[in-house]
Amino acid sequence: MPNRCIRPGDNPDLTKERETCTFDTDELAANLYGSRRNLERRREISQKVSADPDFADPIPHEFLSREKAVDATAKKSKVIFQKWKNLVKPEEMPHLVNEAVGIQGFPLALHHAMFLPSLNSQADDDLAAEILPRAKAYEIIGTYAQTEMGHGTNLRELETTATYDKTTQEFVINTPTRKAMKWWPGNLGKMSNYAVVCCQLIIDGKNLGPHNFLVQLRCEKTHEPLPGITVGDIGPKIAYNTTDNGFLALDNVRIPRRQMLMKHAKVSPDGTYTPPIHAKLNYGAMVHVRAHMIYSHGHLLARAAAVATRYSAVRRQGRIENGGPEVQILDYQTQQHRIFPQIARAYAILFAGQEVRDQYAKTLEGIANGQADLLPDLHALTSGLKSVVTFMGGLGIEQCRMSCGGHGYSDASGLPKLYGVQIGGCTYEGENMVMLQQTARYLMKGVKWAEQGKSLSPSIAYLGKKSGKSLIGLKGGDITREHEAILETLEHTARRLAIDASQLWEKRIKGGECKERAWNGVTVEMNRASRVYTRLFMARSFHRRLLSSPSSIRSVLSDLFSLYLHYECVDMAQHLLEDGHCNGGQIQYLKKRLYEDLTTLRPNAVSLVDSFEISDRELNSVLGRRDGNVYEALFQWAKQSELNYTDVLPAVKNYMMPMMEENRSKL
Numbered sequence: 001m002p003n004r005c006i007r008p009g010d011n012p013d014l015t016k017e018r019e020t021c022t023f024d025t026d027e028l029a030a031n032l033y034g035s036r037r038n039l040e041r042r043r044e045i046s047q048k049v050s051a052d053p054d055f056a057d058p059i060p061h062e063f064l065s066r067e068k069a070v071d072a073t074a075k076k077s078k079v080i081f082q083k084w085k086n087l088v089k090p091e092e093m094p095h096l097v098n099e100a101v102g103i104q105g106f107p108l109a110l111h112h113a114m115f116l117p118s119l120n121s122q123a124d125d126d127l128a129a130e131i132l133p134r135a136k137a138y139e140i141i142g143t144y145a146q147t148e149m150g151h152g153t154n155l156r157e158l159e160t161t162a163t164y165d166k167t168t169q170e171f172v173i174n175t176p177t178r179k180a181m182k183w184w185p186g187n188l189g190k191m192s193n194y195a196v197v198c199c200q201l202i203i204d205g206k207n208l209g210p211h212n213f214l215v216q217l218r219c220e221k222t223h224e225p226l227p228g229i230t231v232g233d234i235g236p237k238i239a240y241n242t243t244d245n246g247f248l249a250l251d252n253v254r255i256p257r258r259q260m261l262m263k264h265a266k267v268s269p270d271g272t273y274t275p276p277i278h279a280k281l282n283y284g285a286m287v288h289v290r291a292h293m294i295y296s297h298g299h300l301l302a303r304a305a306a307v308a309t310r311y312s313a314v315r316r317q318g319r320i321e322n323g324g325p326e327v328q329i330l331d332y333q334t335q336q337h338r339i340f341p342q343i344a345r346a347y348a349i350l351f352a353g354q355e356v357r358d359q360y361a362k363t364l365e366g367i368a369n370g371q372a373d374l375l376p377d378l379h380a381l382t383s384g385l386k387s388v389v390t391f392m393g394g395l396g397i398e399q400c401r402m403s404c405g406g407h408g409y410s411d412a413s414g415l416p417k418l419y420g421v422q423i424g425g426c427t428y429e430g431e432n433m434v435m436l437q438q439t440a441r442y443l444m445k446g447v448k449w450a451e452q453g454k455s456l457s458p459s460i461a462y463l464g465k466k467s468g469k470s471l472i473g474l475k476g477g478d479i480t481r482e483h484e485a486i487l488e489t490l491e492h493t494a495r496r497l498a499i500d501a502s503q504l505w506e507k508r509i510k511g512g513e514c515k516e517r518a519w520n521g522v523t524v525e526m527n528r529a530s531r532v533y534t535r536l537f538m539a540r541s542f543h544r545r546l547l548s549s550p551s552s553i554r555s556v557l558s559d560l561f562s563l564y565l566h567y568e569c570v571d572m573a574q575h576l577l578e579d580g581h582c583n584g585g586q587i588q589y590l591k592k593r594l595y596e597d598l599t600t601l602r603p604n605a606v607s608l609v610d611s612f613e614i615s616d617r618e619l620n621s622v623l624g625r626r627d628g629n630v631y632e633a634l635f636q637w638a639k640q641s642e643l644n645y646t647d648v649l650p651a652v653k654n655y656m657m658p659m660m661e662e663n664r665s666k667l
């Protein structure tokens with residue numbers, strides 16, 4: 001079957017891998033990206049970016065100082081948002097940005113991810129009409145300033161205030177303490193001249209909780225901070241170093257009343273407050289990012305899997321049989337066990353990410369029509385997915401990095417940077433442990449609704465079902481039935497963990513603890529239930545995708561899904577065994593099946609990552625390059641190190657040589 005990546009001059013091992021492909025890589029890529037047309041557009045954009053001299057990098061970013069890297073990124077961003085703006089559709093923009101500037105952030109990242117979405121979904125018609133056209137035309141750059149030095153997770157305790165002054169019909173925005181400074185918002189430090197700032201709304205001395213306000217931070221002509229505004233960059237981080245995450249203090253800055261984002265909650269000129277139809281609609285920008293970041297995190301893991309798989313196909317080290325040739329490291333079972341589950345998880349995350357984006361769009365439609373009834377389900381799902389996917393992705397990328405041995409530790413592999421970017425997601429948009437508890441709150445309600453025989457939304461319908469015995473390993477050789485048996489077992493486990501957590505919670509309450517303290521005593525179990533609920537959703541979403549896939553890719557997707565299910569079950573074996581639903585023999589069966597899957601997938605491994613359709617420029621990895629010619633490329637990459645500009649460094653001349661000389665003269 002055709003693998004469309006084969007080219008003359010490629011590393012022969014990689015070509016051989018591609019020749020064993022049993023499916024059409026373009027078919028799978030088109031399925032992943034939604035259509036043939038989308039795939040072609042993706043390629044077109046990659047090719048045009050590579051050919052555009054405005055995007056050329058004289059030396060790789062890895063060798064630049066932070067300031068120079070920020071500069072290069074800003075320069076390219078200007079090209080994207082002026083020259084390229086009308087050449088791509090909004091949904092193609094993330095790909096264009098990844099291709100052109102990379103993954104460490106760019107001056108308009110938060111403008112797109114949170115500033116525009118906040119204004120779109122929370123500004124009233126008047127404010128939207130005034131500010132949105134300017135923001136969309138990039139006349140201004142904005143960000144989303146919520147987190148403070150002292151509080152990020154617990155929004156109710158944010159300290160920044162917006163106090164309404166009826167006499168002037170203005171809000172007075174103030175940072176009362178050092179730890180109330182906004183701290184962390186992306187692009188706040190240097191790039192943005194506006195921000196949506198989250199503040200406690202105070203009217204007549206009454207605190208009405210966190211609300212969002214549009215605040216101008218810098219002069220539109222000079223870009224100098226406006227009076228009363230202290231703003232700057234918080235310094236280098238693990239990654240995202242081309243993003244100016246910033247600090248901000250506001251000293252009684254006055255803004256007009258209409259700059260409160262008042263689509264849902266409103267303050268009238270006389271100070272009358274009207275609450276929103278759902279208390280948490282002010283938190284909408286966070287739900288927006290959580291709903292979209294799942295897909296982008298799937299892509300980060302896909303890149304790592306592509307690097308590790310291709311490199312493992314060209315790297316030869318050691319022998320499996322005495323006297324045999326040195327083998328491709330991809331032939332080691334341990335290597336396959338490290339990498340193949342990451343390929344499967346990347347696909348699973350991408351599929352789930354696409355489903356949740358659709359669910360988000362439906363929820364927004366409802367809200368626009370005055371109905372927020374889909375929001376709780378979406379909030380629970382996005383909170384769970386955000387947490388599970390970022391953690392899974394981080395572990396997966398680290399496995400891929402280690403699987404590349406020493407070269408995986410080099411920035412040339414692209415993997416350290418991927419890891420740094422990925423793990424940011426465990427923290428931003430709500431720390432994972434905290435967001436899993438949001439999911440658990442919903443599950444606890446679901447358990448009660450199920451007991452009361454109430455109807456349940458599709459994502460928690462399993463809570464209302466009855467368990468039979470696990471049929472894993474007992475359903476004969478039919479793969480379709482095996483998939484169903486495993487999904488039913490996962491449903492049972494997710495249900496059992498939620499019910500157990502609910503009972504543990506109730507027991508503590510009956511034992512005399514207040515609800516909240518009792519909750520804190522069972523949160524590890526609550527979060528377990530949330531994770532398994534999320535992993536069940538991911539498995540179901542993968543299954544839906546498999547069932548709706550065209551016959552030309554059904555077989556390879558089925559193999560991948562088998563591996564995914566077997567790996568997840570072995571990984572969660574403790575939960576499957578704990579209540580005796582599965583027995584030791586069934587876990588052994590799942591392990592045996594998993595090892596068989598590794599062998600089945602081996603001939604298609606390279607082709608499966610080729611179908612991610614990530615260009616060399618986007619992958620930015622010497623080890624993962626499509627042609628597999630890594631060794632020469634590694635040397636060329638290293639030669640660009642600034643330490644190699646001269647043969648004898650000043651550091652050596654000034655310190656090491658005199659030291660050696662002095663020591664020699666002592667002899």
Ligand SMILES: CC(C)(COP(=O)(O)OP(=O)(O)OC[C@H]1O[C@@H](n2cnc3c(N)ncnc32)[C@H](O)[C@@H]1OP(=O)(O)O)[C@@H](O)C(=O)NCCC(=O)NCCSC(=O)CCCCCCCCCCCCCCC(=O)O
Binds near residue numbers: 109112156375428
């Ligand atoms: C939710 C909190 C933890 C707690 O909030 P509260 O104390 O106010 O509420 P309660 O816990 O008491 O809950 C009450 C009730 O409300 C429900 N609830 C809570 N939140 C929501 C919600 N959002 N929606 C709906 N319902 C909600 C809750 O379940 C309860 O219900 P019940 O009573 O029925 O049980 C809150 O404090 C919180 O959210 N904390 C976390 C803070 C946080 O997330 N901060 C984020 C700051 S911004 C940030 O980090 C930005 C990072 C950006 C990085 C960008 C990188 C690029 C990403 C790429 C992808 C994006 C691409 C976009 C592309 C595009 O647009 O095109």
Ligand SMILES: Cc1cc2nc3c(=O)[nH]c(=O)nc-3n(C[C@H](O)[C@H](O)[C@H](O)COP(=O)(O)OP(=O)(O)OC[C@H]3O[C@@H](n4cnc5c(N)ncnc54)[C@H](O)[C@@H]3O)c2cc1C
Binds near residue numbers: 153154
């Ligand atoms: C790369 C990056 C980009 C960011 N971008 C932005 C941005 O653009 N705009 C913005 O406003 N913010 C941004 N942030 C801030 C981010 O949203 C917060 O850091 C995040 O929400 C976590 O809050 P925190 O820092 O207060 O963590 P903390 O809450 O202090 O977490 C510390 C520990 O306490 C635990 N903990 C806290 N509360 C509870 C609880 N109730 N139950 C159990 N455990 C708990 C956590 O699980 C964690 O282990 C960014 C952060 C990063 C890393």
